[in-house]
Amino acid sequence: xxxxxxxxxxxxxxxxxxxxxxxxxxxxxxxxxxxxxxxxxxxxxxxxxxxxxxxxxxxxxxxxxxxxxxxxxxxxxxxxxxxxxxxxxxxxxxxxxxxxxxxxxxxxxxxxxxxxxxxxxxxxxxxxxxxxxxxxxxxxxxxxxxxxxxxxxxxxxxxxxxxxxxxxxxxxxxxxxxxxxxxxxxxxxxxxxxxxxxxxxxxxxxxxxxxxxxxxxxxxxxxxxxxxxxxxxxxxxxxxxxxxxxxxxxxxxxxxxxxxxxxxxxxxxxxxxxxxxxxxxxxxxxxxxxxxxxxxxxxxxxxxxxxxxxxxxxxxxxxxxxxxxxxxxxxxxxxxxxxxxxxxxxxxxxxxxxxxxx
Amino acid sequence: xxxxxxxxxxxxxxxxxxxxxxxxxxxxxxxxxxxxxxxxxxxxxxxxxxxxxxxxxxxxxxxxxxxxxxxxxxxxxxxxxxxxxxxxxxxxxxxxxxxxxxxxxxxxxxxxxxxxxxxxxxxxxxxxxxxxxxxxxxxxxxxxxxxxxxxxxxxxxxxxxxxxxxxxxxxxxxxxxxxxxxxxxxxxxxxxxxxxxxxxxxxxxxxxxxxxxxxxxxxxxxxxxxxxxxxxxxxxxxxxxxxxxxxxxxxxxxxxxxxxxxxxxxxxxxxxxxxxxxxxxxxxxxxxxxxxxxxxxxxxxxxxxxxxxxxxxxxxxxxxxxxxxxxxxxxxxxxxxxxxxxxxxxxxxxxxxxxxxx
Numbered sequence: 160x161x162x163x164x165x166x167x168x169x170x171x172x173x174x175x176x177x178x179x180x181x182x183x184x185x186x187x188x189x190x191x192x193x194x195x196x197x198x199x200x201x202x203x204x205x206x207x208x209x210x211x212x213x214x215x216x217x218x219x220x221x222x223x224x225x226x227x228x229x230x231x232x233x234x235x236x237x238x239x240x241x242x243x244x245x246x247x248x249x250x251x252x253x254x255x256x257x258x259x260x261x262x263x264x265x266x267x268x269x270x271x272x273x274x275x276x277x278x279x280x281x282x283x284x285x286x287x288x289x290x291x292x293x294x295x296x297x298x299x300x301x302x303x304x305x306x307x308x309x310x311x312x313x314x315x316x317x318x319x320x321x322x323x324x325x326x327x328x329x330x331x332x333x334x335x336x337x338x339x340x341x342x343x344x345x346x347x348x349x350x351x352x353x354x355x356x357x358x359x360x361x362x363x364x365x366x367x368x369x370x371x372x373x374x375x376x377x378x379x380x381x382x383x384x385x386x387x388x389x390x391x392x393x394x395x396x397x398x399x400x401x402x403x404x405x406x407x408x409x410x411x412x413x414x415x416x417x418x419x420x421x422x423x424x425x426x427x428x429x430x431x432x433x434x435x436x437x438x439x440x441x442x443x444x445x446x447x448x449x450x451x452x453x454x455x456x457x458x459x460x461x462x463x464x465x466x467x468x469x470x471x472x473x474x475x476x477x478x479x480x481x482x483x484x485x486x487x488x489x490x491x492x493x494x495x496x497x498x499x500x501x502x503x504x505x506x507x508x509x510x511x512x513x514x515x516x517x
Numbered sequence: 518x519x520x521x522x523x524x525x526x527x528x529x530x531x532x533x534x535x536x537x538x539x540x541x542x543x544x545x546x547x548x549x550x551x552x553x554x555x556x557x558x559x560x561x562x563x564x565x566x567x568x569x570x571x572x573x574x575x576x577x578x579x580x581x582x583x584x585x586x587x588x589x590x591x592x593x594x595x596x597x598x599x600x601x602x603x604x605x606x607x608x609x610x611x612x613x614x615x616x617x618x619x620x621x622x623x624x625x626x627x628x629x630x631x632x633x634x635x636x637x638x639x640x641x642x643x644x645x646x647x648x649x650x651x652x653x654x655x656x657x658x659x660x661x662x663x664x665x666x667x668x669x670x671x672x673x674x675x676x677x678x679x680x681x682x683x684x685x686x687x688x689x690x691x692x693x694x695x696x697x698x699x700x701x702x703x704x705x706x707x708x709x710x711x712x713x714x715x716x717x718x719x720x721x722x723x724x725x726x727x728x729x730x731x732x733x734x735x736x737x738x739x740x741x742x743x744x745x746x747x748x749x750x751x752x753x754x755x756x757x758x759x760x761x762x763x764x765x766x767x768x769x770x771x772x773x774x775x776x777x778x779x780x781x782x783x784x785x786x787x788x789x790x791x792x793x794x795x796x797x798x799x800x801x802x803x804x805x806x807x808x809x810x811x812x813x814x815x816x817x818x819x820x821x822x823x824x825x826x827x828x829x830x831x832x833x834x835x836x837x838x839x840x841x842x843x844x845x846x847x848x849x850x851x852x853x854x855x856x857x858x859x860x861x862x863x864x865x866x867x868x869x870x871x872x873x874x875x
Contacts, residue, residue, distance in 0.1 A: 253612075254611075255612075256612050256614055256851075256866075257835055257837075257866035257868070258770055258866055259868055260771035260833075260870070306870075385833050387801055387835065388800075412618065415664050442746075443745055443746050475618075475743050475747055475856045477615055479615075508614075508615035509616065510615070510617055512618070512664075
């Protein structure tokens with residue numbers, strides 16, 4: 160069998176070949192929209208090969224009219240477009256201390272793309288939601304075994320009604336103007352703007368409206384915050400909303416730059432809409448200066464920022480970036496530890512060497 | 518050109534192919550002597566191909582009789598054997614926060630091997646040290662460019678006389694009973710027991726006795742402790758002695774184990790001779806229990822240790838190991854931060870999942 164990772168863009172850093180997990184080197188996080196072949200991949204099982212002609216979307220459960228929508232029919236429903244960032248819940252977990260469980264993402268599990276498809280609420284309205292509807296369960300075609308779970312399972316996640324009915328919660332069939340690539344969920348995936356990527360289920364197999372809270376391995380055992388000393392006798396909080404965060408794409412860790420003006424740049428985003436400010440420190444966090452931020456093209460996209468550093472003294476430096484959103488949330492020095500290192504939005508720190516001018 | 522890493526044992530984790538840098542997965546750190554093909558590799562430049570028949574060792578500088586010793590003649594000098602651990606100064610740097618410069622070693626840059634050769638002091642005595650002798654400079658055949666240095670340079674390190682004259686400081690031509698493998702320094706390398714690996718210069722090209730302190734890129738700019746906020750206006754302390762340290766080889770990070778008796782095992786060592794105790798904590802560092810330690814076969818080798826954990830309650834755990842040497846030095850929770858993350862001997866912490874018995 161060929162591994163999923165065999166034809167992945169070699170610019171990406173492959174953390175796992177099957178299931179395919181691959182991140183973007185930080186220096187490539189420098190564009191408002193990430194091209195499809197540079198968009199990070201976080202799969203849980205081998206990529207299912209789905210033939211759109213033989214595929215359809217069943218919508219069942221707490222609805223008046225169960226549906227079964229073909230790929231063609233989906234495309235004829237009202238089109239909705241969203242420019243949205245997705246970030247893996249485990250992004251930036253590599254540096255967490257004490258060490259955590261999970262693939263050691265550095266910071267490359269994030270990207271913004273233009274998504275097009277049908278609002279999930281459009282489909283739910285056509286099916287007719289019953290008043291008993293409590294959650295919407297989205298199941299993927301991808302299946303396999305997971306350590307800590309018994310037998311085969313499909314990847315599946317549910318959304319509370321408020322999130323499911325938001326017009327920007329999408330059933331997407333296009334990514335940056337092209338049909339979804341196989342590794343990104345062809346023929347149809349969810350895109351849940353403002354939440355970590357784990358609910359943006361790929362290769363959708365079915366949608367079920369539930370009258371109860373879903374219990375499933377990925378949702379209630381895996382993508383949860385397990386605190387230190389957890390005894391497992393009560394449920395752990397689910398990972399949902401993105402946190403305010405910034406990353407430095409230039410310079411990169413360990414980069415040598417020449418004394419003089421050095422451009423520090425990167426990206427910032429939040430699960431709560433636009434960024435208010437990005438501050439830069441080059442003196443071990445003693446003082447902070449504001450960077451220039453590009454306006455937000457969408458409430459769900461990242462925003463490029465830039466700062467000119469007068470790096471006149473050669474030496475070893477730590478460059479830090481700290482974003483604050485309009486709600487007032489700001490990046491912490493350290494994230495609250497959890498067993499799988501989810502949702503790490505600690506201030507990004509990059510060691511840089513300033514060399515004398517030749 | 519073929520990359521150095523092309524024929525490396527695939528069991529190792531390759532951090533760089535040229536220069537070749539490869540570490541051992543932690544689960545393989547479970548043997549008193551590491552086999553040659555599982556011994557970590559930390560090179561700085563491409564591997565020089567040296568023909569022993571055309572090679573000889575010049576010994577010059579502050580000596581009465583400069584020498585030039587052939588490979589055959591070296592083997593006829595009194596043979597000395599040392600079982601010694603080498604550890605890369607950058608080992609375990611990956612988890613350090615704030616992030617550091619350098620290749621992101623996890624913990625696999627360490628190994629113990631049996632080395633045989635000639636004591637450096639034997640050679641120095643034959644040459645006749647002058648009273649002006651202050652340091653012994655060992656230069657390697659490996660050469661290339663380094664960021665932060667200008668032009669081509671050879672790898673080179675000096676030893677103070679006390680270390681150079683210690684009978685266990687070796688010019689080694691054998692590793693575990695075989696001629697040195699190419700990636701480990703054929704035909705001749707230094708082995709400096711008790712110090713980090715960076716002074717155990719490989720592919721020795723020459724030995725010079727100096728009447729002054731050596732200044733060289735690797736010794737005085739690279740393998741030094743650069744503290745946070747260093748301004749570069751005074752020299753930084755050199756990295757030398759190994760620190761007391763333990764690593765857990767089983768279970769590994771993120772391992773699922775079944776409730777009941779779980780064997781926790783690993784290795785411990787110190788630059789200061791034997792280990793006094795290794796303590797294990799499975800309750801977030803609240804309490805510590807002593808592990809059983811195997812006796813030390815050499816003052817320079819690691820010592821295997823083992824502890825039986827009664828893991829009766831399923832859940833998520835952090836397992837910690839903490840070694841203390843006979844001098845009383847013990848592992849800290851966190852190492853003093855330095856720019857390249859050298860000499861990290863923080864307590865090893867491994868997240869483990871205990872599953873119910875089936």
